Amino acid sequence: MMTTKIHPAVNDLKSDMEKGKLSRREFLRLSTLLGVSAFTATQMAGLSWVKSAAAGSVKRGGTLKIATALQKISHPSAYSWLGGANVTRQVAEYLTLTDNKNITHPYLLKNWLASDDLKTWTLNLRKGIKFNNGDIFNADDVIFTFNQWLDEKVGSSLKGLIGSYLDPTGLERINDFQVKLHLKRPEIGIPEHLFQFTAQVLNHRTFEGDFLKAPHGTGPYTLERYSEGEIAVIKARKDYWQKGVDGKPLPYLDEMQFIDMGTESAPMIAALSSGDVDFIDMADRGGNDIFQALKNHPEIQIKSAPTASARVLRMRVDMKPWDSEKVRLALKKCHNHEKLLALCYMGEGLEGQDFHVYPLHPEYCKMPVPAYDPQGAKKLLAEAGYPDGLTVNLAVGSGWPDVVKYAEVLKQDAIPGGFKINIQTMPTSQYWEKWTEVDLGITPWTHRPLGTIVLNLAYKGDDTGKPVSWNESRWVDKEFSEILEQANGTLDVEKRRKLFCKLQKIQYDRGSIAIGYWLAVWMIARKNVKGIQGHPNAHMLFNEVSLA
Incomplete structure (x- = not known):
């Protein structure tokens, strides 16, 4: 390079x-x-x-079976x-x-x-x-x-x-x-x-909007079958451009099968334990229940990575009552971050701070975790015109056990703050169909290596001022956007960190989200799978994965 x-x-x-x-x-x-x-x-x-690794340590061939x-x-x-x-x-x-x-x-x-x-x-x-x-x-x-x-x-x-x-x-x-x-x-x-998961390079000669109709990529596999809710099968190419340690074209595997097992954890845990599958795709899962169930299994390996993945409670600022800064801040004050991390994720992560910047982001500005303050929440609701409290609906995907638990803990902790929360659970696939549309929901956000990336993706407007496509809360703040644009072009880390001190405070004081906790992320496979590495996004970078 x-x-x-x-x-x-x-x-x-x-x-x-x-x-x-x-x-x-x-x-x-x-x-x-x-x-x-x-x-x-x-x-x-x-x-x-x-x-x-040395060439002699790699075995070619075999089919990797993945629960997903x-x-x-x-x-x-x-x-x-x-x-x-x-x-x-x-x-x-x-x-x-x-x-x-x-x-x-x-x-x-x-x-x-x-x-x-x-x-x-x-x-x-x-x-x-x-x-x-x-x-x-x-x-x-x-x-x-x-x-x-x-x-x-x-x-x-x-x-x-x-x-x-x-x-x-x-x-x-x-x-x-x-x-x-x-x-x-x-x-x-x-x-x-250029490595955002939506940034896959397309063939300009054949792509017409649906990859399944012309699955032409430069990668090591060809897509043989993709049946929604059933199975996807990919098979190794013979002419891939990267070489393995043995000097032959990658990949080492002959085939990979992605087997749909729904969104419940129990079937996946059972299948991996028995050897019916070799790997669980954790990309769209919290996975703490899977980790707890398998962490001591003698035939299972677990790889971890530091990550800025989070569960984001987001409020649509273009819909009542979330158009009120005081109401939004009131619900943030009902978050007991230490309790949420302990009960929802067994302490496997870090406490959130209600702004979308992770403590390991290079530009992170050190700030205290906000205190649980239900009396402060009740006071803010009264000032916002809700002296008798407020009833709200909270949408969550049932396939994320920790998200459901987050909602349940928040429901109880928000009662002293004046909120009555009705939890509306739905299949995870249904949540993804409407994740930008519900007025109050908890959305899983994956890791991004820079704080500027996620803030640009989710908390700003386009050139016309319209919220960008992943701005699910519709929050656009002129001062925040101007400071963020400065940060985007500031190379000096200390100067960028000073800008982030302002960004983080603005997002906490008048922003549209709360973050209960940051997640640990794991790659979980049977021990016969070689070459697995933990990745903060749970990306399956499997060109050099093999079976023993």
């Missing part, structure tokens, strides 16, 4: 690291975003490079849940890859180069890569895919993220294997944005 020019800010980052103002982890993350290879950045940080829930899929750019992406990511790939340590690497890209002002990004593509139908991957596919993300009619979450700094007119095709992005404002997070 090393370019002919190192971005001038890299030396400043290295100096900050040496002065103790920046951790090695933060240096690795930021320097790789600016185009330094992971190998070089590791050396600059004074760390050793981990070598790959298969929902309807069509356009990868418009996914709103991770499970579908975990199937199609084996077939279609990404321009970049953010690993289990939150370091971003080139993938379909050979490398990238950012201008000094972070407003022009040159993307250099790998050559010699083919789609599974024989078409050559080139710049036309990249530009086509970007345009899908930016198309209002597609409804991609990336429209809100990438569209805030890039218009279709800013895409420039230099040649078959180079594309330039001309941005409306500075942005450091582009390489990580």
